Amino acid sequence: KDTVCDGESITLLAQQPPGDPATGYRYVWYKNDALTAVEGSTLATSELGVARYKAVAVSSEGCASAFSNTRTVSVQPIPVAVVAPDRLELCDGAEGFLQASPIDPALTYVWYKNGTLMAGSSQDYLHVLSTGAATADYTDSYRVDISNGVCSSSGSAPVVVHARPTTPVVSPATANVCALGNVTLTATAAGALTFEWYRAALGAPTYALDTLTHFSIYSKYGLTLEDAGSYAVEAVSYWGCRSPRSEAVSVNIMPAPQAYFTGTLACSNATTFNEVAPQGGQFFGPGCSNPATFNPSEAGAGSFTVGYLYTSPNGCTATASQTLRVIEQPGTPAIYTDQPTQVCAGSADVTVTLRTTALSSTYSYQWYKDGNALPAATGSTYTAQSRGTYTLQVVNEGRCPAVAPSAAIAIGEYPPTPAPTVAADAAGFCPDGSVLLAVQPPTSGIFEWARQDGALITPIPNALGSTYEASHVGTYTARLLDGYGCYTPHGNAVAVVQHPLPAKPVITSSATLYHFGLNYTLSLQPTLANLRYEWFRNSINTGVADALYPIWRLKGEDVASYDVRTVNEYGCEVWSDRYTISNASELFFIPNVFTPNGDGVNDYFEIVGLNAFADNRLQILNKGGKVIFAVSNYQNDWGGGGYPTDVYYYALEVIDAGGNSTVHRGFVHLKR
Numbered sequence: 001k002d003t004v005c006d007g008e009s010i011t012l013l014a015q016q017p018p019g020d021p022a023t024g025y026r027y028v029w030y031k032n033d034a035l036t037a038v039e040g041s042t043l044a045t046s047e048l049g050v051a052r053y054k055a056v057a058v059s060s061e062g063c064a065s066a067f068s069n070t071r072t073v074s075v076q077p078i079p080v081a082v083v084a085p086d087r088l089e090l091c092d093g094a095e096g097f098l099q100a101s102p103i104d105p106a107l108t109y110v111w112y113k114n115g116t117l118m119a120g121s122s123q124d125y126l127h128v129l130s131t132g133a134a135t136a137d138y139t140d141s142y143r144v145d146i147s148n149g150v151c152s153s154s155g156s157a158p159v160v161v162h163a164r165p166t167t168p169v170v171s172p173a174t175a176n177v178c179a180l181g182n183v184t185l186t187a188t189a190a191g192a193l194t195f196e197w198y199r200a201a202l203g204a205p206t207y208a209l210d211t212l213t214h215f216s217i218y219s220k221y222g223l224t225l226e227d228a229g230s231y232a233v234e235a236v237s238y239w240g241c242r243s244p245r246s247e248a249v250s251v252n253i254m255p256a257p258q259a260y261f262t263g264t265l266a267c268s269n270a271t272t273f274n275e276v277a278p279q280g281g282q283f284f285g286p287g288c289s290n291p292a293t294f295n296p297s298e299a300g301a302g303s304f305t306v307g308y309l310y311t312s313p314n315g316c317t318a319t320a321s322q323t324l325r326v327i328e329q330p331g332t333p334a335i336y337t338d339q340p341t342q343v344c345a346g347s348a349d350v351t352v353t354l355r356t357t358a359l360s361s362t363y364s365y366q367w368y369k370d371g372n373a374l375p376a377a378t379g380s381t382y383t384a385q386s387r388g389t390y391t392l393q394v395v396n397e398g399r400c401p402a403v404a405p406s407a408a409i410a411i412g413e414y415p416p417t418p419a420p421t422v423a424a425d426a427a428g429f430c431p432d433g434s435v436l437l438a439v440q441p442p443t444s445g446i447f448e449w450a451r452q453d454g455a456l457i458t459p460i461p462n463a464l465g466s467t468y469e470a471s472h473v474g475t476y477t478a479r480l481l482d483g484y485g486c487y488t489p490h491g492n493a494v495a496v497v498q499h500p501l502p503a504k505p506v507i508t509s510s511a512t513l514y515h516f517g518l519n520y521t522l523s524l525q526p527t528l529a530n531l532r533y534e535w536f537r538n539s540i541n542t543g544v545a546d547a548l549y550p551i552w553r554l555k556g557e558d559v560a561s562y563d564v565r566t567v568n569e570y571g572c573e574v575w576s577d578r579y580t581i582s583n584a585s586e587l588f589f590i591p592n593v594f595t596p597n598g599d600g601v602n603d604y605f606e607i608v609g610l611n612a613f614a615d616n617r618l619q620i621l622n623k624g625g626k627v628i629f630a631v632s633n634y635q636n637d638w639g640g641g642g643y644p645t646d647v648y649y650y651a652l653e654v655i656d657a658g659g660n661s662t663v664h665r666g667f668v669h670l671k672r
Contacts, residue, residue, distance in 0.1 A: 003074040005151035009046035010073050014055035025057040030067070050074045079107055081146040081155030088159045091241035093132035098157060100124045100144045112143040134163040165189050165235035165243035168216075173249060177223050178316035179256040185218040185249060189235040198245070200230045207232060207245075228253040259310040261322035266296035267400030268328050276320070281310030296326045327398025333358030335392045335406045343387065344486030345416035352384045352411050354392070362397045368405070387411050417482040419489040420447065424470075428497035430572035434471035435496045439478060442466055446481040452493050470496045499570035502531050507562055507579035514554055515587035517608040522549040522579065524564060536563040559584050586612040590652065593669040596640040605650075605668060606636040613654040621649045645672045 004010055014027040029038040031051050036043075043053060052072050057065040082101045090096045100109055103124045111121035118126075126142065143156040168189040177183045187195050194214045198207040207230070212220065220227060230248040263275030273283075273294040282291040285306040287299030294306050308320045334357045343350050354367070359380055367377035369388040384390055392406040420443065425436045439447060449463035452475045460468070470476055477490040505524040514520065524533065527547040535544040538560045542549070551558050564576040588609035596603045610616060620629035620638065628648070629641055652664045 002072060003076060003150055004046075006048055006075060006077045007046070008075070009044050010075070011042055011044045012053055012055075012071055012073070014041050014043075014057070014068060016057065024060050025065075028056045028058055028064075030054050030056070045073060046075060048075045048077055076148060076150045078151040079104075079146045079148055079153055081144055081153040083142065083144055083155040083157040086157050088128065088157060089239060090128065090130050090159060090161050091237075091239060092130045092134040092161050092164050094130060096128035096130075096159060098126045098128060098142055098144075098159075100126075100146060100155060102146070104148075106148060108147045108149070110145045110147075112145070114141050115143075128159050130161045134161055137162050162237065162239040162241050164241045165191055165193050165237050167244045168195070168233050168235045168246045170231070170233055170246050170249045173247075175249065175251045176254055176314065177251065178254050178314070179224060180222050181316075182219065182221045183223060183227075183251055184220075185231060185233075185251075187216045187218070187233045187235070187246065189216075189243060191235070191237060193235040193237055193243075196234045196236060196242075198232045198234070200232075200248075201226075202228050204229070223251075223253050225253050225255070227251065254312075254314040254316055256316045257310055257312040257318040259308055259318035259320040261308065261320055261324075263399075264322060264324055265398040266294070266324055266326045267396075267398050268296055268301050268326050269400065270296045271298075273324070276308050276310075278310055278312070281308050283308055294324065296324075299324075299326055301326050301328055325398065327396060327400055329400035330358070330360075330363065330394055330396050330402045332402050332404045333392050333394045333406045335390070335409060337409060341409065341411045343411070343413050344484060345413045347413070347486065350385045350387065350411065354382045354384060354390055354409060356380050356392050356394075356406065358392075358394050358402070358406075360394075360396075363394045364396075366393050366395070367391070368393065384411055387413055414484040414486055417480060417484075417486070417488045420478055420480050420491040422476065422478050422491045422494050424494050424496065427495075428499045428570065429471065430499050430570065431501060434469045436467060436469055437476055437478075437494060437496075438467040439480075439491075443480070447478050448481065448487065449476065449478045450490065451475065452477050452490070457490060472496075473498045499568070499572050501572050501574045502566045502568040503528060504574045505533075505564055505566055505576045507564060507576050509579070509581075514559070514581055514584040515608075516554050516556075516584050517589075518554055518587065520551040520554060522551070522562060523547060524566075524576070530569050532567040534565040534567070536565065537561070539563070554584055556584075588612065588654075590650070590664060590666060590668075592667065593671060594640075595671045597672055603639055604636055605638045605640075607634070607652070610634065610636060610654070614657045614659075615655045617653045619651045621651070623647065623649075625649075640670050640672070643670060645670055 002010065016025070026039055027041050029036045029043045031053055033052070045051070050072060052070050054070045055068045079102060084099045084101065088096045088098065109122055109124050111118045111126050126144070128142070138161050140159045140161070141156060142159055143154055145152055145154050166189055168187040170185055170187050175183050175185070195216050196214065197210045197212065197218050199210045200207045212218065218231070218233070228251055231251055232245045232248045234245050235243040257278060259276065259278070259281060261276050266273050273296055283294045283306055284291060286304040287295045288306065289295070289298060303323055303325045305321060305323050309317065311317045335354050337352055337354050339352045341352060356365070365378050365380055367374045367382040368391045369386070374382070382390070389408045389410045391408050394402045420439045423438055423440045429435050437449070443466060445466070446464055447466055448459050449468040450457045450459045457477065468476070468478070473496060475493045475495045477493045479490045480488045482488060503526060505526070508523050508525055510521045524547045533545055533547055535542045535549050549562070559581050562579045565573055566576070567573045586609045590607050591605070594602050594605050615632070616634055617632045618630065618634040619627050621627050623646070628643060629638055647667050647669050649667050650665065653661055654664070655661045
């Protein structure tokens with residue numbers, strides 16, 4: 001073979017080709033085309049590196065052959081496999097790292113664990129993973145084989161995995177400690193261990209290391225509310241392996257109670273004294289034969305030092321001490337007034353000053369109405385402003401009440417007079433009108449009429465009779481001044497409203513010029529429902545009560561002034577502006593149709609304006625040209641003469657006052 005590892009050698013042999021019988025040659029060797037000192041048929045080499053070798057045969061006469069074939073020889077170095085670190089210590093569940101050297105991308109690496117090939121492990125390093133479930137220490141052997149493709153070597157290192165300590169158990173599971181008290185927590189775990197204690201404040205999700213101690217017993221003294229929270233511990237072995245954190249232990253700091261006296265004076269007739277806080281403790285000292293209270297009547301008048309011990313529901317205690325003074329109680333007070341004690345029924349104007357004969361600078365006073373204490377009524381006098389029964393109790397400096405409250409003074413009222421009933425003759429008035437309000441039934445006396453706006457009632461000046469004429473929109477009421485000089489309550493409220501006027505109509509006409517004998521219509525704008533209309537001609541009611549006023553065949557009497565009165569549902573009225581037909585002219589007009597059917601409408605062949613001429617002559621012809629009707633001085637009275645429906649022809653001659661004659665010809669349609 002042409003390739004060997006460092007420490008091995010390769011021997012090359014020079015020989016004649018087959019068929020060459022010559023003998024006695026000597027051989028000269030060349031390395032990388034340079035002559036060497038080696039002569040002979042063989043050449044041995046173990047020099048590291050790659051070299052090219054060839055030989056030349058030299059005869060005894062000194063003649064040299066051509067160069068032999070060239071052989072390339074490679075002596076490869078052997079990689080020295082080293083694993084670092086040479087010993088790896090791990091805590092169970094942790095990850096380690098082994099590094100092989102030399103590091104060369106031209107080399108290959110194969111790792112073995114406890115002699116077993118680790119599939120896929122072909123890097124120059126190896127991540128070492130422990131099981132995480134070890135209950136005892138154990139050691140694994142790791143080996144790496146490093147090869148350059150020809151030469152290889154191996155390196156190894158042990159990995160020692162140390163089992164973690166077991167989870168500590170902390171006792172007690174919960175600790176309730178009075179403020180400024182002490183707490184001791186004990187952690188139990190197997191082995192020679194140190195401990196790290198952690199604390200999380202109340203409500204905080206994160207634990208912080210507490211460096212108070214590294215022993216299994218954790219003691220803390222003089223605890224405050226800031227020390228409350230959750231405590232846990234981790235056990236740490238010699239190798240630094242850490243146990244899981246223990247279950248949390250709640251340390252609750254119970255606030256220490258504060259005991260104190262809230263008063264220092266007591267009444268000699270009292271059998272209990274509870275002016276302490278909090279309640280429910282025990283008293284000790286004079287007058288405390290029953291520890292549940294201090295008994296002033298047992299101690300008697302004088303000053304006494306009394307102690308108090310309170311134990312809260314959580315077992316924490318507090319004490320207080322106080323000098324108490326027991327004072328004699330005062331006698332029954334008397335009250336009086338020099339003012340009337342009767343007032344008007346329902347009156348808010350009550351002012352009666354009450355006084356007492358029990359006067360002392362050491363007294364405090366409390367006035368009562370109907371047995372209920374009056375706020376801020378704590379003077380020797382009291383001004384009563386409402387009806388009721390009033391009494392007084394006095395209390396001395398030791399808060400000893402009088403033997404009994406005072407006799408009562410009653411402040412009452414005159415018998416009430418009923419409120420009047422108010423009625424109106426209408427619900428409202430039209431503009432410039434009024435509504436008559438009256439007390440029902442009619443009653444003599446002095447009344448006070450008023451306007452009411454919600455809770456506000458405002459008297460009307462000089463409105464003192466049993467009736468009142470209201471001409472303004474509002475709500476009205478009244479009250480009576482009775483025989484006691486007291487006003488009754490206000491009577492019922494009556495609302496008076498102003499009704500609106502109807503919209504003022506405008507008279508319009510179907511024409512601007514008027515001609516006698518023609519039909520016209522006067523109309524109103526606007527027209528609304530629920531309104532009544534009355535047409536007046538020359539200020540005389542025509543009897544027409546519609547929005548339209550027809551004028552049939554305008555006559556001289558129709559040339560007049562027209563007015564309309566409009567009345568709404570409330571009876572409020574408004575007049576239209578006057579409309580005047582001031583003049584009318586004669587108009588000459590021959591109709592082309594008439595309908596003699598007896599309905600009273602257009603029954604005659606009526607020529608408008610005919611009476612404007614001095615004379616006339618009329619002929620009616622049928623379609624055959626035969627005269628069927630002829631008359632002089634025609635009076636618009638031909639009704640068809642019994643002829644059937646058809647078209648007829650007329651010839652009308654009119655003569656004016658000057659004798660001038662004009663002939664009009666045409667047709668007229670007779671329809672029956």
